[in-house]
Amino acid sequence: MKITVAKYCIHFLISKGIRIVPGIPGGTILPIYDALAESEIQHILARQEQGAGFIAQGMARSTGQVSACLVSSGPGVANLLTSVSDAFSDSVPLLIFSGQVPRNLLGTDAFQELPTKSIVSHFTKASYLIMDPLELPHILEEAYLLAGSGRPGPVWIDLPKDVQNEFIDLESQESLISPKANDFTRIKANLSELQTAIESTIRLLHSSKKSLFYIGGGAKKSAEALRRLVDSLQIPVVSTLMGLGIFPKENPNFLGMMGMHGSVSANSALGECDLLIALGVRFDDRATGNIATFCPKAKVIHIDIDPKEIGKNKRADVFWKGDLSAFLENLFEVSSKIKKGNFWQPSPEVESASIREEGRIDRFFRSLSSHFRDSDFILTDVGQHQMWTAQYFPFPNERSWITSGGQGTMGFGLPTSIGVSLAHPDANVFCITGDGSIMMNLQELATLRELNSNVKLIIFNNKHLGLVRQQQELFYENRKSGSVFEFQPNFQMLAESFGIPGYKIMLGDRAEEQMKALLKPGPCLLEVMIPSEAGVYPFVPGGKSNQEFILNPPLFDASKKDIENDLCITS
Template sequence: MAEKMTGAEMVIQALSDHGVEHIFGYPGGAALPIYDAMFQQDQVQHILVRHEQGATHMAEGYARSTGKPGIVLVTSGPGATNAVTGLTDALMDSIPMICITAQVPTTLIGTDAFQECDTVGITRSCTKYNYLVKRIEDLPRIMHEAFLIATTGRPGPVVIDIPKDVQFALGDYYKPDMETLRHQSYRPQMDGDSAAIEAAVDLMLKAERPIFYTGGGVINAGPEASDLLRELAELTGFPVTSTLMGLGAFPASNPQWMGMLGMHGTYEANLAMHDCDVMINIGARFDDRITGRIDAFSPHSRKIHVDIDPSSINKVVRVDVPIIGDCARVLSEMVRVWRSKTNQPRTEAIAPWWKQIEKWRAVNSLGYKNSDTTIKPQYAIERLYEATRKQAKDVYITTEVGQHQMWAAQHFHFDKPNRWMTSGGLGTMGYGLPAAVGVQVAHPDALVIDIAGEASVQMTMQELSTAVQYRLPIKVFILNNERMGMVRQWQDLLHGSRYAHSYSESLPDFVKLAEAYGGKGIRCESPAELDAAIAEMLDYDGPVLFDVIVEKDENCLPMIPSGKPHNEIILPDTANIGDIIDEKGRQLV
């Protein structure tokens, strides 16, 4: 049944009808009618950010930690352009997001009006889909369709650009019916082809050196996909590794877990990828940080690839058994078919493989030389992990981008999905602090920590003010090496240690900065005081900036250097990394 209301009221009503509780936004001229409609209701709570990029990363953190779409509301022009980084980030990492952008009135579009920009033009390539709503009659359908498109298939960001006159216009609103809501041309394939699943299980039953290579798709398919992955791993007895985006889908405490793979992945995970005979890729996309040199990538394996996006199949790596479908549904079928064919794991057949993996594991590729005088970044994360394990609260980790992110992925361990929020595909410095705010909004009683670097965190530092305003007790754990560590590391490896602009000068006093914002600042420089300082951070009921002064020139290892396949990974005890890259590697530009 239709109900008469204004466009602005429809926006709020539709959000509410889709179960939205929180929305991250920033007002402005063109968005005022929507803000006015919001002011007159209490179903949807608005979190006022300090910069629109912050709003998008908060929505990403919110979405990643709940499985629900993150909602953003910004004004026209600069409001929309500031949201572009977060939209692109969400597209790359398949995060469901709906971003409502206000637009100048339809009569002014194209006249270079105040705060006008071509929002649909600018965001066309960084959204899953976008709309410019020119008529009030289209608004209810578009609002509902946006939820369908953002949350189904391979999730992603959807922009709805609403001119101010459409927000004021009166029209008929009707409620969504997601059961019957069908898009004419948008029909993601959810169920995997049964013959392909059968073929995949047959390959797995004959495997002697199998490996599960799982990714963010398992997380996106919901907690049941993670449960099914655990079940399948147990049934088969196969080892499991995961991409950066997939951490937590398989418990790190499980003996079948080999750690993360890829450029900074563990020795055992990367060598197993290289030497395996059957690779089962579930919800990962053969990203270049994972494959290394394509022509030397896992040369002896038959590859199974489960992905909901058909364009991911054979995009980078040719696979033998492609299965297009939702990870949860395909995993459930794989479990069923496996059970119908055998009731035994392949323990005996793959025993030599496990023996080999144990040998690789014994190398202890995440090892590092600790120090009594300087805090090593890896040590800081290990101590943080140990301290959080003793907490009764649920623990959620976000990160910025760089060395600290890789160390966090290596040394912080996750047993549950949706606990790890990081910018993988786009690699957005400044993601972690606002993402932590978003996670804390969704989980007010949880312990939410942004593992950060001193360079990244300054990109979206101002959102600490948002955390203070809404009493969100996020902890920002800054590994401060006064360097853009990953940039410095690459300059060290590839550019003759010429450190062009990769150091942080004129750093703020993070303790005073935290206090200026109304939070708490803690600084720690000595390994002996680290545990007590972490305890102080965790005990404080409010936002904390924790400034850990760490070893300045530590390199993040292990590492697969350029021009090298997985089995030529550099380990921590390698003397001189620069010498490892040979003539062939030098020719890569």
């Protein structure tokens, strides 16, 4: 039996359990869309290709499974680049199918032609331009396994329009139903190297007096094993932005988020520890501050599935390139033989001066969390609201928190929330966004209303690009260049124009009725007016060590040229 390449691609997605595919059609992808029309796959018509990519991300991030997305050539590809680069930075498994001009027009600057493969090769795990239809079955299997194995990430398949219309035999259908293991995409544990890493870790733990776990987003899949090990060893833990939720805030071993807007306890611990056990992290600058002064007293153990991350930013004394769960389980088996009692914490007097100062913001998140179930999700865009959520919200588990980390993409929140809701239709999906971020993919309100998803948008409106304004106040003599919104829409009326209920409160208002409205089925928007001068503290300035944090906003004095000398920086 012969079918077109376009139909083969749809059969392939169905064979992998992919039943929802976002995208936007165009001339060069129409053969696949024609095949899609006759299939059981639900297509989600986004309003812009970036939105389609983030919707696919929402499904992939919340399930851990590979998701797919469809776009046309040229501007369709260009519009999708931001969401794919975001997926690459945060290790999100995606399959992207893009249309391309026919083979005989490649390289002629044809209408809506771009050199897609060469463009996307910089931020995908692999990219393919299908010139021979007979290569398709193998490439699809390879692409799918590559996207979801090892360190996950996006894989791109570019399909010229004439290739989509060609016929191939369906004789490989059996391999689609029961794909054979493909060794080159699987990370195999080297048991000898693992055993060496375990033995070296035990020796360092025995000689350490101030051990510290440093965990990131790569540890989420191993959360249960990690919690069990930490409970056994009683060693404190600090987390990156992406690792939040693995440990609840009330866990006595958990010191909080580290880095630029991390807790005083977490950042102080990094300066004092003599052994750092880094798990599923890449020593990102927002987490480490000045890498030259990061953990100056510590030996470093680094465990990560991506070999490229080992030693890239920080030299490791002990390392293992493999599955984190295998390391944790092996270490747990011998944990009873490891000495206990090196649990330690920075002085509580220091912590009392830190982020708990923002009482009204803290109370808002406490109120919101009282309506939050373990099965619900909370997402953010990027900005001050993201950092406040990270600082204050008590994430109940590792799956509940989703945000854009590596790229820090404004416009992430709304479309990604739609994708999460598609994958989890019974969950409430709370999207904390800002007045700047919401405008960047505002068009997806139409998609949200069309699907009637349980996405609850909460806009923190301070009439500024808040993090930009905050740094301009601190380091640019209070010159607010390009950070003030002179005009804004009426967000409540705007939501209602899309058929979405809208509400508005001032930060600190009693909002019981508005909170109840958020819990009703379907979408909802709540605008929260925030004082424009509100800042996110603690704050580690760029280029400083994590122990050089600003606890409180300074009183600005325009006559002082070197404002950093006027800051209250605590070491």
